[in-house]
Amino acid sequence: MPDRIILLVDMDYFFVACEELRNPAVRETAAIVGADPKNGEGRGVVSTCNYIARKRGVHSGMPISSAYRIMPDALFLPVDMEYYERKSAEAMGIIKRFAEKREQVGIDEIYLEVQVGADGYAGAERLAKQIKEAVAAGAGLPCSVGVSVNKMVAKAACESAKPDGIRVVTEEDAREFLSGMPVGSLHGIGKKTEERLKRIGYSKVGDVAAASKMLLIKEFGACGAEMHDAANGIDRSGIVERWKAKSISREETFIKDTSDPDVVRESIIRLSHDVHCSAATDGVAFKTVGIKIRYWDFSEVTRSISLHYHSNEEEAIRMSALHLLDANMSRSTAIRKVGVRVSNLADFSGQKKIANFVRVLG
DNA sequence: TCTGGGGTCCTAGGACCC
DNA sequence: TCTGGGGTCCTAGGACCC
Numbered sequence: 170m171p172d173r174i175i176l177l178v179d180m181d182y183f184f185v186a187c188e189e190l191r192n193p194a195v196r197e198t199a200a201i202v203g204a205d206p207k208n209g210e211g212r213g214v215v216s217t218c219n220y221i222a223r224k225r226g227v228h229s230g231m232p233i234s235s236a237y238r239i240m241p242d243a244l245f246l247p248v249d250m251e252y253y254e255r256k257s258a259e260a261m262g263i264i265k266r267f268a269e270k271r272e273q274v275g276i277d278e279i280y281l282e283v284q285v286g287a288d289g290y291a292g293a294e295r296l297a298k299q300i301k302e303a304v305a306a307g308a309g310l311p312c313s314v315g316v317s318v319n320k321m322v323a324k325a326a327c328e329s330a331k332p333d334g335i336r337v338v339t340e341e342d343a344r345e346f347l348s349g350m351p352v353g354s355l356h357g358i359g360k361k362t363e364e365r366l367k368r369i370g371y372s373k374v375g376d377v378a379a380a381s382k383m384l385l386i387k388e389f390g391a392c393g394a395e396m397h398d399a400a401n402g403i404d405r406s407g408i409v410e411r412w413k414a415k416s417i418s419r420e421e422t423f424i425k426d427t428s429d430p431d432v433v434r435e436s437i438i439r440l441s442h443d444v445h446c447s448a449a450t451d452g453v454a455f456k457t458v459g460i461k462i463r464y465w466d467f468s469e470v471t472r473s474i475s476l477h478y479h480s481n482e483e484e485a486i487r488m489s490a491l492h493l494l495d496a497n498m499s500r501s502t503a504i505r506k507v508g509v510r511v512s513n514l515a516d517f518s519g520q521k522k523i524a525n526f527v528r529v530l531g
Numbered sequence: 532t533c534t535g536g537g538g539t540c541c542t543a544g545g546a547c548c549c
Numbered sequence: 550t551c552t553g554g555g556g557t558c559c560t561a562g563g564a565c566c567c
Contacts, residue, residue: 420535
């Protein structure tokens with residue numbers, strides 16, 4: 170019996186659940202939160218949809234135009250991030266009262282590490298019930314909870330509990346629990362890796378668990394070792410309580426692909442401004458400025474440049490980003506999206522202005 | 532089917548310094 | 550004239566996650 174147990178609390182269909190709160194009619198119909206479908210011409214994707222839409226094959230990440238083709242009559246709602254962030258803060262505030270060690274991941278997930286007494290998993294399961302009830306009563310939102318020895322298994326347990334459920338997987342049961350799942354359901358194994366694993370004959374988590382660790386390391390490097398551990402229910406990563414951003418970025422997809430330098434430059438200037446606002450709010454200075462260009466065919470380039478010193482000035486972002494754009498934009502290739510990012514961040518905690526800190530490109 | 536936005540981590544080569 | 554090893558930083562790209 171472990172002395173510590175991990176709970177993963179994951180909000181169910183979070184964005185749509187928030188929309189239901191302010192408009193109960195949403196509950197009765199197929200609802201999709203995401204980009205504007207524009208009668209099937211819209212760019213962008215589905216952020217979240219409710220279970221009525223999921224039954225018809227709509228899912229997160231699906232092109233909004235495809236969702237529209239499947240269900241033109243569904244209720245399409247725009248993403249109202251500020252509202253969801255408020256609801257998230259409410260729910261997370263309630264959940265955090267149940268444990269001292271916790272790690273929030275994104276807007277709708279949080280890991281808790283709890284000390285349990287002699288009643289072990291039974292105690293953790295009772296706690297999970299209390300959490301669900303408190304979140305439902307206090308924030309009006311449904312969630313699911315996975316309970317296990319580590320984050321990775323708790324995550325898989327939570328997935329299998331959805332929606333509105335609790336699933337406990339003990340240390341002894343972890344391997345068995347995971348073994349029948351497709352390899353792609355392991356955290357960290359995406360489409361590409363799943364394909365590669367399939368090609369060498371591993372399609373179930375159990376296949377990877379039984380494979381030679383050396384072979385996986387040879388094939389996938391450091392990921393191979395992690396993959397083998399994960400498949401065997403082992404995850405040594407702990408709860409990371411205080412999390413600091415390592416980069417800040419903003420991106421914009423154009424309504425129509427463009428090769429007009431003015432349009433692209435204006436966008437870069439706007440994005441530079443937004444990135445600067447965000448950095449200023451967080452009280453961080455940056456040393457590296459980068460841009461991303463996605464062309465019409467989805468090919469992408471990233472370019473970055475490091476300043477000699479950390480800076481907190483908008484001008485440093487704008488000048489660097491425009492410089493990188495000018496050096497890399499070809500007038501003949503249509504651009505779909507551009508982005509601006511700062512990284513190599515350092516705290517400057519707001520007390521002093523970083524004057525004379527910058528000297529950007531001549 | 533036709534693909535958003537905001538992040539993280541890993542790899543790998545090259546520059547540069549001691 | 551030929552040839553070390555280690556450490557750190559920079560840059561670019563890829564995979565992945567929510």
